[in-house]
Amino acid sequence: xxxxxxxxxxxxxxxxxxxxxxxxxxxxxxxxxxxxxxxxxxxxxxxxxxxxxxxxxxxxxxxxxxxxxxxxxxxxxxxxxxxxxxxxxxxxxxxxxxxxxxxxxxxxxxxxxxxxxxxxxxxxxxxxxxxxxxxxxxxxxxxxxxxxxxxxxxxxxxxxxxxxxxxxxxxxxxxxxxxxxxxxxxxxxxxxxxxxxxxxxxxxxxxxxxxxxxxxxxxxxxxxxxxxxxxxxxxxxxxxxxxxxxxxxxxxxxxxxxxxxxxxxxxxxxxxxxxxxxxxxxxxxxxxxxxxxxxxxxxxxxxxxxxxxxxxxxxxxxxxxxxxxxxxxxxxxxxxxxxxxxxxxxxxxx
Ligand code: 5AD
Numbered sequence: 165x166x167x168x169x170x171x172x173x174x175x176x177x178x179x180x181x182x183x184x185x186x187x188x189x190x191x192x193x194x195x196x197x198x199x200x201x202x203x204x205x206x207x208x209x210x211x212x213x214x215x216x217x218x219x220x221x222x223x224x225x226x227x228x229x230x231x232x233x234x235x236x237x238x239x240x241x242x243x244x245x246x247x248x249x250x251x252x253x254x255x256x257x258x259x260x261x262x263x264x265x266x267x268x269x270x271x272x273x274x275x276x277x278x279x280x281x282x283x284x285x286x287x288x289x290x291x292x293x294x295x296x297x298x299x300x301x302x303x304x305x306x307x308x309x310x311x312x313x314x315x316x317x318x319x320x321x322x323x324x325x326x327x328x329x330x331x332x333x334x335x336x337x338x339x340x341x342x343x344x345x346x347x348x349x350x351x352x353x354x355x356x357x358x359x360x361x362x363x364x365x366x367x368x369x370x371x372x373x374x375x376x377x378x379x380x381x382x383x384x385x386x387x388x389x390x391x392x393x394x395x396x397x398x399x400x401x402x403x404x405x406x407x408x409x410x411x412x413x414x415x416x417x418x419x420x421x422x423x424x425x426x427x428x429x430x431x432x433x434x435x436x437x438x439x440x441x442x443x444x445x446x447x448x449x450x451x452x453x454x455x456x457x458x459x460x461x462x463x464x465x466x467x468x469x470x471x472x473x474x475x476x477x478x479x480x481x482x483x484x485x486x487x488x489x490x491x492x493x494x495x496x497x498x499x500x501x502x503x504x505x506x507x508x509x510x511x512x513x514x
């Protein structure tokens with residue numbers, strides 16, 4: 165089978181055999197990528213038109229108990245100056261975002277034990293009370309099922325938890341032994357059963373990753389069928405054990421994004437900050453590869469430098485309004501427009 169035939173088959177059957185994934189992901193050419201991107205773009209505009217949804221990320225704590233080898237805010241990085249935002253800080257970020265048209269707030273943070281269920285419930289309820297037409301998305305890592313349920317009951321409706329890699333052997337090369345793929349999967353399944361719109365995803369080009377691993381990611385995502393998928397290139401951070409590895413390939417990232425769109429047509433697919441970091445027009449290219457979401461930063465400017473998951477992260481100097489204006493201009497350049505609104509998954513609107 166040629167790669168074009170594999171892409172056609174994916175469009176028809178919404179999944180490929182493992183061996184076809186491996187072949188496709190290890191041998192695709194620039195022409196194959198354009199072929200996939202064109203299909204992905206058509207599928208995306210067929211469902212979402214030229215509308216790009218935007219979500220505001222509030223990075224409310226950079227304190228983390230985990231020690232992921234790739235991540236700049238890992239526990240062992242003693243060079244990071246740690247912070248927590250107060251409820252008032254968080255509400256202020258949302259207010260600023262609300263005025264710029266944001267209707268989804270993503271509370272993202274390290275796994276910080278200070279943010280107990282009680283404290284998270286208070287934050288979620290306060291945001292829902294003040295901005296009743298907005299959605300609260302959480303991106304706060306692994307917690308118990310009971311905790312996920314409580315946060316759902318407090319009003320959170322979406323949850324982002326990248327699986328990072330669907331191969332247990334590769335997972336163990338990126339994380340200390342106490343962090344397991346099995347628990348990550350337990351979390352993703354609990355979140356979905358509770359009723360969240362769930363996002364998973366992975367890095368492309370992380371250390372020790374093979375085409376086989378990427379094939380496992382596609383197999384997993386095709387089976388799990390998440391509402392959202394976050395995929396970005398690995399980017400080394402100078403204060404982590406992976407400082408000397410090279411960044412992941414933009415081309416492979418774009419190919420993976422297009423294939424995700426073809427495999428799960430209605431998926432909400434952000435052109436990630438990491439993509440915009442490795443290449444100035446990365447987020448435009450992401451949209452042209454089939455992405456339909458952008459997630460600008462709403463964190464206070466004073467803390468942005470402290471939330472560096474990788475080196476040279478973009479968007480650390482723009483205010484909410486400036487960042488929005490810049491992205492809106494970038495989208496217009498390629499014939500798309502940023503639209504306000506909740507931007508729920510077409511599969512579920514709660
Ligand atoms: N390069 C790219 N992405 C990273 N993330 C963490 N560290 C890095 C890095 N060095 C991603 C992880 C995590 C998300 C919040 O950021 O996939 O789930």
